[in-house]
Amino acid sequence: MRSIILLAFFSLYFTFTSHAQERLSSTINSNWLFLKGDTTQAGAAAKWQPVSVPHTWNAQDVLDDEPGYYRGTGWYKKTLYIPADWKEKEVYLYFEGAAQVAEVFINGKPVGKHIGSYTFFSFPISRFLKYNAAGNTPNQLVVKVDNSHNKDIPPLTGDYTFFGGIYRDVYLQALDKVHFDADNHATNGIFIATPKVTGDNAELRIKGAFVNKSNQKKKLLVRHQLLDADGNVFQELKKNFSASPGQKVSFDQELKHIKKARLWSVDDPYLYRVVSTISEAGSSTVLDEVTNPLGFRWFSFDAAKGFFLNGEPLKLIGASRHQDFKEMGNALSDAMHVRDVGLLKAMGGNFLRIAHYPQDPAILQACDRLGILAIIETPMGNHITETEAFAVNAANIQREMVRQNYNHPSLIVWSYMNEVLLRPQHEKGSERQELYFKNVAKLAQQLEDLTRKEDPHRYTLISNNGNFDLYNRTGLTRIPMLVGWNLYLGWYTDTFEDFGAYLDRHHQELPDKPVLVTEYGADADSRLHSFAPVRFDKTVEYTNAFHQAYLKAILERPFVAAGLIWNLAEFSSEHRVESTPHINSKGILTGDRKPKDGYRFYQANLLKDPYIQIGSKEWQLRTGFAASETNLTCTQAVVVFSNQPAVSLKLNGKLVGTASTEQGVVRFHVPFINGLNRIQAYASLDGAEITDQTDIQFDLLSQNLRSNALPFKTLHVSLGDQRMFYDEAAGQVWLPEQAYQPGSWGYVGGKVYTMENTTRHSYGSDKNILGTALDPVYATQRTGIEQFKLDVPAGDYEVTLHFAELVSGIKKEELAYNLGDGKQTAEDFEERVFDVSVNKKRMLSGLSNTGYLYPERAVSSKINVSVKHNEGITIGFKPLKGEAILNGIQVRKIR
Ligand code: GCB
Ligand code: CA
Numbered sequence: 001m002r003s004i005i006l007l008a009f010f011s012l013y014f015t016f017t018s019h020a021q022e023r024l025s026s027t028i029n030s031n032w033l034f035l036k037g038d039t040t041q042a043g044a045a046a047k048w049q050p051v052s053v054p055h056t057w058n059a060q061d062v063l064d065d066e067p068g069y070y071r072g073t074g075w076y077k078k079t080l081y082i083p084a085d086w087k088e089k090e091v092y093l094y095f096e097g098a099a100q101v102a103e104v105f106i107n108g109k110p111v112g113k114h115i116g117s118y119t120f121f122s123f124p125i126s127r128f129l130k131y132n133a134a135g136n137t138p139n140q141l142v143v144k145v146d147n148s149h150n151k152d153i154p155p156l157t158g159d160y161t162f163f164g165g166i167y168r169d170v171y172l173q174a175l176d177k178v179h180f181d182a183d184n185h186a187t188n189g190i191f192i193a194t195p196k197v198t199g200d201n202a203e204l205r206i207k208g209a210f211v212n213k214s215n216q217k218k219k220l221l222v223r224h225q226l227l228d229a230d231g232n233v234f235q236e237l238k239k240n241f242s243a244s245p246g247q248k249v250s251f252d253q254e255l256k257h258i259k260k261a262r263l264w265s266v267d268d269p270y271l272y273r274v275v276s277t278i279s280e281a282g283s284s285t286v287l288d289e290v291t292n293p294l295g296f297r298w299f300s301f302d303a304a305k306g307f308f309l310n311g312e313p314l315k316l317i318g319a320s321r322h323q324d325f326k327e328m329g330n331a332l333s334d335a336m337h338v339r340d341v342g343l344l345k346a347m348g349g350n351f352l353r354i355a356h357y358p359q360d361p362a363i364l365q366a367c368d369r370l371g372i373l374a375i376i377e378t379p380m381g382n383h384i385t386e387t388e389a390f391a392v393n394a395a396n397i398q399r400e401m402v403r404q405n406y407n408h409p410s411l412i413v414w415s416y417m418n419e420v421l422l423r424p425q426h427e428k429g430s431e432r433q434e435l436y437f438k439n440v441a442k443l444a445q446q447l448e449d450l451t452r453k454e455d456p457h458r459y460t461l462i463s464n465n466g467n468f469d470l471y472n473r474t475g476l477t478r479i480p481m482l483v484g485w486n487l488y489l490g491w492y493t494d495t496f497e498d499f500g501a502y503l504d505r506h507h508q509e510l511p512d513k514p515v516l517v518t519e520y521g522a523d524a525d526s527r528l529h530s531f532a533p534v535r536f537d538k539t540v541e542y543t544n545a546f547h548q549a550y551l552k553a554i555l556e557r558p559f560v561a562a563g564l565i566w567n568l569a570e571f572s573s574e575h576r577v578e579s580t581p582h583i584n585s586k587g588i589l590t591g592d593r594k595p596k597d598g599y600r601f602y603q604a605n606l607l608k609d610p611y612i613q614i615g616s617k618e619w620q621l622r623t624g625f626a627a628s629e630t631n632l633t634c635t636q637a638v639v640v641f642s643n644q645p646a647v648s649l650k651l652n653g654k655l656v657g658t659a660s661t662e663q664g665v666v667r668f669h670v671p672f673i674n675g676l677n678r679i680q681a682y683a684s685l686d687g688a689e690i691t692d693q694t695d696i697q698f699d700l701l702s703q704n705l706r707s708n709a710l711p712f713k714t715l716h717v718s719l720g721d722q723r724m725f726y727d728e729a730a731g732q733v734w735l736p737e738q739a740y741q742p743g744s745w746g747y748v749g750g751k752v753y754t755m756e757n758t759t760r761h762s763y764g765s766d767k768n769i770l771g772t773a774l775d776p777v778y779a780t781q782r783t784g785i786e787q788f789k790l791d792v793p794a795g796d797y798e799v800t801l802h803f804a805e806l807v808s809g810i811k812k813e814e815l816a817y818n819l820g821d822g823k824q825t826a827e828d829f830e831e832r833v834f835d836v837s838v839n840k841k842r843m844l845s846g847l848s849n850t851g852y853l854y855p856e857r858a859v860s861s862k863i864n865v866s867v868k869h870n871e872g873i874t875i876g877f878k879p880l881k882g883e884a885i886l887n888g889i890q891v892r893k894i895r
Helices: 002-018 084-088 334-346 361-370 388-404 431-454 468-473 498-509 540-556 597-606
Strands: 024-027 032-036 049-051 073-081 090-095 101-106 109-115 121-124 138-146 170-175 178-180 190-193 201-212 218-227 233-243 248-259 272-280 286-294 299-302 306-309 316-321 351-354 373-377 411-418 459-465 482-486 515-520 560-565 612-614 621-625 633-642 646-651 654-660 665-673 675-685 688-701 714-718 724-727 732-736 745-748 787-790 795-803 833-838 841-848 859-867 873-881 888-893
Touching (some): 190 272, 218 248, 316 515, 411 482, 431 459, 459 515, 515 540, 597 633, 633 675, 665 675, 665 688, 833 859
Parallel strands (some): 316 351, 373 411, 459 482, 714 732
Antiparallel strands (some): 073 138, 646 654, 646 675, 795 859
């Protein structure tokens, strides 16, 4: 271990001595020690864990089923060895992010503090350091990080997990005494704008500052070279300055009439680089050098005609993105960030909303390079705190965001405040609440003014939830240059046909305000399917219909500048308590970035190259009932996504049909057979063909449980449910419930459980059912069930009964996605007690919600049944108090 550190140190040292002039910057991500807990634990006896950054202390918290995650203090420490000749340098520590308050100490002395989880920060540390003498001289770097809730630091609340830790890269930097300003909000001191670009003429303006920390007066040359993509000098700007010891010198240099600049666009994201150097006049020795991206493009938003890039109309279609990954929290490598931008590009998207906070620098770098336009926003949503401290923090974060991301040509919009009136504070309709609204608008105006002053070349935006009147009345639709609506009609409210009407209303009532749909989406649990989808069932099929309707409405309206899917990928939201607890499943990719049908749908609509993909490929095992004893097939839909006009489909080599695509979608009715079903989809393009293929296993069942053709094996039924649920790990498909028919199977009596006392629709209960990963089975229920009957042949069977006490809904005043804490008390539900018998034998006695049936917790019971003759299996439910319930049942023939 020690030798590795020494080696690392020596290589760093030699790199340095051989290029004495350059700014040195390298990550110090390895070999940290971490301690979770408060200060008293940070003493000598404490157990420090070796970690490397990026690191979050909440990675484990997101793996369990229990609600909540650690919000508190974590300590990091690391030993630093500083080369002896860095004495002549200015040394900095640079953090790309730490959540949410970080305090840095070196050798026991406080170096600085940073507030805010999502912006970069840096500190000059020379005066705290001990430099290597003969051997290595250790310096102790300690960082205290705290992600506790703090009423003065945005975000206060939100539908995402506020992971804590040093979750991005950390750099150690050594600068010459003469260097570009490194004390301006962790920027590199250079700010590049293209105030005016047209097809053949461009203007460039480079502002910034440098400092002379040496003890001599210096004559210096500042030079900016514009290099084209091949590294050739395209333009150059230079100027001489003289700087006294300690002086900071600002510059503002302009180049007008740049001819023949190659434009940056989404199809041709041509990038120049600006290499800025400082050297002593008359010397070739470079004292400092930094590089920034440059793209020549111009753009505008028009309230009637939408968005224009380089004078051409461009419908902006894309997605929002959170910065976490399945089971990893937010501590990701750069490669994982970059990959997401690539996935958006590969979808055919051209627009990214960096939501709900600034993200890793790799994101905008990738946008620049791949040709994805972007919105970036500060982390303020749902509500504000009406304190001076909150306003100051919000302004600081805003300023940091703008300065740190200023040079990216892909970035076109600064945003702040997401759905800031979602949780209006104070009593509804009270004067105090009106004052609160005024305070929100006042803060918005301050942030707006600040942003426009910082950057007059980009647009500003506030994103609102779908409460038109409130945002309008409080002035929030007038303050920013652009209005964003996050719309979930057909999901949280109304039907998706109402979506277009909402946009038309905006167009009518705010005809001068360009409008962007900054969010739209619906949960899709890839395990759930339905051939008769309904709102809130979280099936793939409902979400497909939702996206079809939304994309159509967006494309039909030229005044709508942009449509942004919520969300590119499923993300962590610890408070979520639905079919995939702790996860918001609106992503069109899974949390580990596998395509869902939503992604395929957009590919089929947006990609120009020939495209064909079979939908729901992840649904590899299907089940269904044979048409009859002699027709051993079961016809189910298979969806194909393609950008070709017509698509054909074969099943096991035989043509099923050819059909025209509509909105990139075709639905085939496929007669599945028992066993392997090879599905091939293809489209022919002049002479050639594009194809896709998938294998689906089909377990063909018979409704006649005594069928000879298809003898009974197993059955898995989710009660109170009309969906199919694929449990991949168990290799099982749960079927929808049905009423009992003689010769077959099903329930007798009772009704489907629906959540009461709620304004929102749910499918069964929308709570997290603890103790299981099969939430959809347990969250749906038949209440008041009398019997469940199966007319199985003689044999030995295993019957598993699944129960969960589902209680009430969320309180009425709770809003859309704030789903409460999942805790219920005894007053929330009525007592129930019931017995369960199997073939008249009492097997479960006095099952009650004051006993075994804890609220929202999975309970199952396995019973062996011997069926002698033709009596089949009858499970009887006898209520003693309240009603009996059943959530799921599985029956397996043993012999
Ligand atoms: C919204 C929020 C976003 C949520 C989303 C949802 O409006 O802006 O943070 O995640 O809705 O899924 O409910
Ligand atoms: Ca169920």
